Amino acid sequence: MLVVTSAPMDLQSLSRRVREHVLRMVYGAQSGHIGGSFSxxxxxxxxxxxxxxxxxxxPDWPQRDRFIMSKGHCTPVQYAILAEMGYLPVEELSTFRKKGTRLQGHSVLGKPAGVDNTAGSLGMGLSFGLGIALGARLRGEDLSTYVLMGDGEQAEGQVWEAAMAAAYHKADRLVAIIDRNKIQNDDFVANQMVSEPLDEKYRAFGWAVRDGLDGHNFEQIAEGLRWARDVQGQPACVIFxxxxxxxxxxxxxxxxxxxAAPSxxxxxAALQELGVAP
Amino acid sequence: MTTTAPEVAATREALGPTLIRLRNEGLDIVVVDADLGASTSARRFKSEFPDRWFSFGIAEQNMFSAAGGLATMGYTVFASTFAVFAEHAYDQIRMNIAQPNLNVKIVVSHGGVSVGEDGASAQSIEDFALFASLMNFRCIVPADVVEAAAAEECAARTPGPFFIRTGRARTRTLYTDGPKFRLGVADRMREGTDLTIVACGLMVERALDAATALQNEGISARVLNMATIRPLDEEALVAAARETGAIVVAEEHLSHTGLGGMCAQLLASKQPVPMEFVGVPNRYGESGTWSEVLEIMGLTAQGVADAARRVVARK
Incomplete structure (x- = not known):
């Protein structure tokens, strides 16, 4: 499959720059979501x-793969990676959440180009992505749709409506990515709702599932995403x-x-830990 | 729609035949459904175009969000269910259709209290308020099956989100000579000089009947069919207030959050005149035949005529 990107990247330095952007954006706005962006x-x-x-x-290339940010509060990491890819100037990141910005606190479709959905209310991204996948299949387009969700978000009932429907429609170009960071707004996920075992739930709903991959190990991430992309006959869920x-x-x-924003x-201190000059 | 309009029909009956006709004319239509296609009449599209029909089971939230996703792929997406079940997915419609301004046409059936026997939970009396509160949405309440077909065609041919409320009650066909629907333009169905009755949906028929009754008492009532409740036809409304000096607003919805409230707000700033309102009283509905429930709610020609007499007396 054709993968169009800028020059090959050193993933270690790319992810460090992304985290640096996230820190500076949230510090600059004195609001925003660092934890789920870093995970x-x-x-x-x-x-x-x-x-x-x-x-x-x-960015409006019709045959592009679609990325759907379902956990729409994690715009810092989305804008940061889009800036690193060249969708917007890195300097624009400093406008995050500020008056007049394109970079609102939660995702807005088309702002900037490269953002393919509006988000904020949790639990809707998988449904939106399913609609894209069904539409792409009807058009005969060779494209995949990747939806990033949180593990706390799995408590939203609509996620399971979408899970049921994606399997019914055999939407095998739809990939659910779960960022299982185990913490939600108020507390640890396990203290708020029993969402696990997610792997068994998705399997029971008719999905192919890979679980137990380390979401901070580049090789395991690539392996999991490629596996999910290539599953045929059913939708695929990869849990990191x-x-x-x-x-x-x-x-x-x-x-x-x-x-919370950092002081x-x-x-x-955070920039120092990342190995970045303040 | 056949070329000969039926004498009586429910506005919900227009959808399926209209979708088939428009697809045959080449419009890039897909239809999403949540197990009510037989009732909304959309299901007739399925037998003609099965690959363009998407079942979502009994799951309106997922259906409306997915409709937004489908629209990003360039389709004209029709989503239909009952009015109260569109209310059920309000946040999905807000975030996945209204805010990104996507090309989704929500055509609800079983709107208002004239659902009748199904009772209070099935009777939408707040849907005008909800959908008129969504930016980018155009909201239409057709008065008969002919106008419903025209409104649906207009929605299909006009980019962006639409909300169209149809009903289950088999009411009289008013546009027997063909539709006069124009988006955002009220149809002046009857001339009058003493007051104007502004109505939408099945209350247009009742407004016309009231105007006939009032004529016998020497009261001359203009009737405006305000089928597009958002955006309102400001010009027609202000002209009606200026030229007739009194307004009655009639709708199958709560008045304070519906067409009545919207007209009153506009006229308060542009052309204040005495107004009276015929709408669902401040209560939920109950079971009964559709005409019995309308009677209980005062949504009758008699109710409109009474309001007309009150408003004329206040001039």
Whole structure:
């Protein structure tokens, strides 16, 4: 399959830059979601450089693969990877959540080009992606649709409406990616709702499932995403175990950094841990 | 639609035949369904174009979100269900259709209290308020089956989201000589000088009957069919207030959040005149035949005529 990206990337440095952007954006806005952006940063880095068929020079290319951000509060990581890919100037990231910006707190379709859905209310992305996949199949287009969800989001009933319908329609170009970071807004997921075992649930709904992959190991991420892309006859779900806040020690596994902005001292400490000059 | 309009028909009956006709004319239509296609009449499309028909089971939230996704692939997407079940998926419609301004046409059937026997939970009395509150949506409440077909064709040929409310009650066909529907333009169905009755849906028939009754008392009532409830035909409404000096708004919906409230807001700032409102009183419905329930709610020609007498007395 044709994969159009910019020059081959050093994934380690790409994901470090993405995390740096996320930190600076959320610090600059004094609001935003670092934890879920960091847990998904490595998945996004691999997806956009090694799996997704896309062309930043032609964001409206009809045959592009679609990426649907269902956990729409994690715009920092989405805008950061889009900027690194060339969909928008890196300098524009500093406008995040500020008056007049294109970069709203939650995803808005087309802002910037490269954002393919509007999001914020959780649980809707898989349905939206299913609609795209069904439409693409009817057109005979050779494209896949990747939907990124959180594990807390799995409590939304609509996710399971979409899961049921995707299997019924044998939507095998639809890929569900679950960023299992184990923390949601108020607390650990396990303290809020029993969403596990996700692998057994998706299998029971008729999906092919890969679970137990490390969402911070580039090789495992690439392997899982490619496996999911190539499944035939049924939709595929790949579940990555991740760490919320991954990359900055005092943010890791800390429900306090779901939606909180860092102080100036915390920003400096975090950048230092990432190995970036403040 | 056949060329000969039936004497009585439910507005819901227009959808299936209209979709088939428009697809045969080459429109890039797909239809999504949540197990009510037989009732909304959309299911007739399935036998003609099975690959363009998508079943979502009894799952309206998923259906409306997926309709948004389908629309991004360039299709004209028709989504139909009962009015109350579109309300069920309000946030999905807001975020996946209205905000991204996608090409989805929501045609609901079984709107209003004239669902009748099914009772209060099945009777939508708040859908005008909900859908008129969604930016980018054009909202239409056809008065008969001929106008319903025309509104659906207009929606199919006009980019962006639409909400069309049809009903189950078999009411009189008013446009026997063919539709006069124009998006955002009220149809002046009867001339009058003492007041104007602004109506939509099955209340247009009742408004016309009321105007006939009032004529015998020497009261001359203009009747405006405000089929497009959003955007309102501001010009026709202001002209009606200026030229007749009194307004009655009649609708099968709560007045304070429906067409009545919207007309009152506009006229308050542009051309204030005495107004009266005929709508669902502040209560939920109950079972009964559709005409019995309309009677209970005061949604009758008599109710409209009474409101007309009140408003004329206030001039």
């Amino acid at each position: 998904a940063a490595d998945i996004m880095a691999v997806l956009y450089t090694e799996v997704l068929k896309h062309d930043p020079q032609r 175990d991740t760490i919320k806040g991954k990359g900055v020690s005092f943010m890791e596994n800390n429900p306090g950094f779901h939606g 100036a001292d915390q920003l400096a």
